[in-house]
Amino acid sequence: MNTSLRIAVSSVLGIAAFALLLFVPAGTLNYWRGWAFLAVFSVVSLVPTLYLGRKYPEAVERRTHAGPQAESRPVQKVVMAGTFAAFAAILVVPALDYRFGWSHVPAWLSIVGDVLVATGLGLAMWVVVQNNYASANVTVEDGQPLVSTGLYGVVRHPMYFGNVILMIGIALALGSYWALLLVVVGTLLMIVRIFDEEKMLSEQLGGYRQYMDKVRYRLVPLVW
Template identity: 40%
Template sequence: MDQLTNKAVKGVVGLTVSLGLLIFLPAWTIHYWQGWAYLIAFCLPTLLITLYLAKYDQELLARRVDAGPSAETEKSQQYIQAITGLLALALVIVSVIDWYQEWSRVSSLFSIIADGLILVGFYIVFRVFQENSYTIATIKVDTNQSVTTTGPYAIVRHPMYSGAFLIFIATPPALGSYWALLISILLTIGLGFRAVDEERFLVRNLQGYSNYCQTTKYRLIPFVW
């Protein structure tokens, strides 16, 4: 295993451990099947996508490894990433506390369906990576980069965020919560702010992006926005 792949896989392992702690410490038990199902639905696709990129697109994997607010050069994006990161932590913790305190009564079937939606969200992310090797974790334009208009980009301008939207919305019911959907809404608003701010940057710096915005009408959700 090369150094980049080793670093990326270690990152996934660290994510799995951290997410497991976020789930099972507030639950105060390991007898929480919704937590285990969510952990698998979230981390297994993450690992598979990482291994795919390690084999077929190491340049993209290298770009994705450099993530987080500190990697951003745009101040507005640093703030948005920091806030959405905190909200994502709160989303999981509040969902688990809701389940533990039994504030919501989410059926087992609905939790399983929500796990399925999370897998769909990750599949959209995977298709984005297949179509666009410039899907980096920070907002910038690389030399020779062109506008991607195929695959999911033919439907919405920010399909990566569409996949994230599904994951955010499905997380609370997957973990047995309805109340945490309020945080999902805030995260979706954060995605919207990030998408709009990103478009301002791309219109200024990526040739052809303005025309793309005119031909592909929807940003995040087809037929809605």
């Protein structure tokens, strides 16, 4: 199976899983925020990924090795297990919120959330263009260069920054203030991941210590 077809099949299965996590807890298909989120997520993730799969197939291949089983470091295995659980919860909680009426998020704010979803996904895709070695698991490959320009000149982990924007966007797009608590959980897990990842990178990737001195912010520009 070629890369593009594998990406398409994987994306369709992923969207189907998202739909189950949304509409089963919601107890109905009449959940416009869920449909709008799925549409935005599908288009903004699938189209660029297919393009990247043709132009940078090795980079996309690295992104497919994800999950606790793909990690070699014990801390990262735990973090990724927690991250997967938090991401599933950030879909399920808004669906339950819709079903039981816990939050009252205005429609315009959900539209803003969809914009944030597109922005977060777009940042993640752009990171892959700027750094073809950006993988889904924490590793350093032979001959891997240090990327310190572009988005990496602003923040040391731009893909994780995109993920923070994405999580906030999902909570708002799906209409749940309660799901914002899961953004805190997901961000804390990313912080743990970053500390462990930077420890490894400073030991194994040439020039990374100097890069840390040059680029001050780890996750969010002007904040941390």
